[in-house]
Structure formats: C-alpha cells, structure tokens
Amino acid sequence: MEKSNGQSGIVFNIQHYCIHDGPGIRTNVFLKGCPINCLWCQNPESNQIQPQIMYEISKCVGCGACVSACEQNAITLENGHVKTNRSLCNGCGKCADACLNESRNLMGKTYTVEKVIEEVLQDRLFYGTSGGGVTLTGGEVLYQYAFTKNILKECKKLGLHTAIETCGYSKWEIMSQVLEHTDLVLYDIKHMIPENHLLCTGVSNDLILSNLKKASTDIKKDIIIRVPVIPNYNDSKENFHKLGSFIVENVPTCIEVNLLPYHAMGEGKRDQLEESRSNFRSHSPSQEAMEDYLSIIRSYGITPAK
Numbered sequence: 554m555e556k557s558n559g560q561s562g563i564v565f566n567i568q569h570y571c572i573h574d575g576p577g578i579r580t581n582v583f584l585k586g587c588p589i590n591c592l593w594c595q596n597p598e599s600n601q602i603q604p605q606i607m608y609e610i611s612k613c614v615g616c617g618a619c620v621s622a623c624e625q626n627a628i629t630l631e632n633g634h635v636k637t638n639r640s641l642c643n644g645c646g647k648c649a650d651a652c653l654n655e656s657r658n659l660m661g662k663t664y665t666v667e668k669v670i671e672e673v674l675q676d677r678l679f680y681g682t683s684g685g686g687v688t689l690t691g692g693e694v695l696y697q698y699a700f701t702k703n704i705l706k707e708c709k710k711l712g713l714h715t716a717i718e719t720c721g722y723s724k725w726e727i728m729s730q731v732l733e734h735t736d737l738v739l740y741d742i743k744h745m746i747p748e749n750h751l752l753c754t755g756v757s758n759d760l761i762l763s764n765l766k767k768a769s770t771d772i773k774k775d776i777i778i779r780v781p782v783i784p785n786y787n788d789s790k791e792n793f794h795k796l797g798s799f800i801v802e803n804v805p806t807c808i809e810v811n812l813l814p815y816h817a818m819g820e821g822k823r824d825q826l827e828e829s830r831s832n833f834r835s836h837s838p839s840q841e842a843m844e845d846y847l848s849i850i851r852s853y854g855i856t857p858a859k
C-alpha cells in the first residue's frame with residue numbers, strides 16, 4: 554500500500570487554524586491516496602496518490618495558454634474551453650502555472666517530513682493556548698503510512714498533540730505502528746451493514762470494524778467515531794442502531810460520535826476532476842432527521858456531538 558519512501562510523500566493541502574478535527578486549534582495536513590472509493594467522497598482530489606489537475610470551467614477564458622504549456626499534448630481547446638486527456642497527463646503542473654485565471658490547479662505536491670513540520674510549527678503558539686495540535690487527514694493517512702508515521706513521530710518529539718482521521722481500511726500491523734505516535738483517532742464509519750458498505754465504498758467493512766475494535770480494546774486509543782450521513786444510502790434507523798450497539802460492545806474508548814450531514818462540496822470537485830462518478834448527487838438530511846439519528850445514538854448511552 555505504501556507509495557512513498559517515508560521521508561517524503563504527496564500532500565494536497567495544509568490548513569491552518571482548524572477547529573473541527575480534534576481538540577483546540579489545529580493544523581490539518583491532507584495526504585493523497587485512498588484505498589476505498591466512497592460514492593459521496595467530499596475530497597475526491599485525494600483519491601489517487603498522483604498529483605491531479607482540477608479544472609474550474611467558470612474561470613476559463615479560453616486563452617489557450619495551458620495548451621501551449623503542456624509538453625504532453627494532453628490539453629485541447631474546444632469551443633472556448635479546454636479538455637484534458639488524463640491518460641496523457643503526468644501531473645507536472647505546467648498548465649496550472651501558465652493559467653493566469655486560476656482555472657487550473659494542481660492538487661498534490663511532494664513534501665518532505667521536515668517541510669511538513671516546518672509548516673506545522675508556524676502554529677505552535679496556538680496549540681499551547683488552545684490545547685490544539687496536528688491532525689493528519691486525507692485521503693487516507695494509512696495509504697502513505699511510513700510518511701504518516703514519520704510526521705507523527707516528529708510531532709511527538711516536539712511535544713505536539715497528534716490526531717489522525719482514518720477510514721480504517723488497512724492491515725492491522727500498519728495501523729498499529731501509526732497509532733503508536735497518535736493521541737486521538739477520528740475513525741470514519743461509512744456503513745454498518747457489510748453488503749451496503751461494499752456497494753457504497755467498493756470494500757466490505759469487516760477489516761474496518763475489526764481494526765476499530767483492536768484500536769480501542771488492544772491499545773486503548775481515544776476514538777471519535779465519525780459518520781457521514783448520506784440520505785438514502787446510510788441513514789436507516791437500523792444502521793444507527795447497529796452502530797450504537799457495536800460501540801457499546803466493542804469500543805470502550807469511544808469518547809464521542811460525530812454525525813456529519815452530507816454536503817455537496819464533493820460534487821463540484823468531481824466535476825473539476827472530470828470524473829466518471831461526477832453524477833453522484835444527494836442532499837443534506839433535515840434537522841429533524843439528524844435529531845432522530847442522534848437520539849438513537851444517545852439511547853445507547855453514548856455522547857454524540859454534531
């Protein structure tokens with residue numbers, strides 16, 4: 554699964570002053586690459602490990618500068634807009650550099666561990682005053698596990714609080730190495746019913762639930778469980794009841810459950826990536842429906858938070 558040498562990896566964003574992904578004010582580092590394929594992915598630019606071009610058609614004036622800049626002849630101008638032959642694109646980013654309208658953007662750059670730490674340390678003052686730290690997310694952080702582990706290790710040497718967000722789809726030997734340097738796990742659960750999980754993500758949830766149990770019972774990590782709530786896909790009451798009982802029986806270190814209502818951010822991004830799954834459309838669940846789901850979770854004696 555590992556595609557980097559551990560000392561460098563592919564990062565597509567570093568966000569400062571984040572407040573939703575662990576305690577206090579945090580720096581979120583977004584890594585590329587993911588082994589599963591959620592229909593509703595909110596960060597589809599993270600799915601492949603290779604750098605990818607996003608094309609925002611509304612900003613394009615059809616000047617053709619990107620066409621001239623592309624040495625792979627991957628871009629053609631058609632009716633005032635451009636088309637990219639992604640099988641020819643090598644992710645060099647020259648078209649993005651040439652585009653003065655920011656219509657083309659390259660998602661993903663090589664970072665060394667040192668470079669990530671340098672960025673993270675810009676926010677150190679805020680960590681101290683807010684109880685914050687560093688959160689690695691993606692993508693799936695275990696996809697570039699050696700890189701992830703080395704960033705976390707350096708953070709711990711510096712005394713920083715560390716969190717990872719994971720979908721949990723990884724060999725346990727890999728996850729357990731990474732968790733050695735992790736204070737808090739934000740663990741995503743997409744569906745509790747294996748066959749529905751397979752339909753929505755391309756993989757069964759057996760490994761994911763088994764790793765969740767081990768992370769809690771074997772190495773006793775603090776865990777926040779996160780569930781994206783996607784109407785008509787994973788919002789049946791049965792699903793939330795199964796989640797509640799699984800947590801009670803298998804995740805004693807679960808400190809919180811977050812139910813995250815679907816939002817359409819990923820739809821526009823899939824269009825910009827010119828992806829075949831770009832026809833996935835959904836809507837946010839109603840406030841009343843969210844209250845119902847939260848009350849099911851509460852009925853198991855678990856503290857949910859939105």
Ligand code: SF4
Nearest residue numbers: 623642643645646648
């Ligand atoms: S990233 Fe490079 S290869 Fe791909 S379209 Fe742009 S210039 Fe061409």
Ligand code: SF4
Nearest residue numbers: 613614616617619652
């Ligand atoms: S350089 Fe930018 S604005 Fe010009 S054609 Fe290419 S994408 Fe459009």
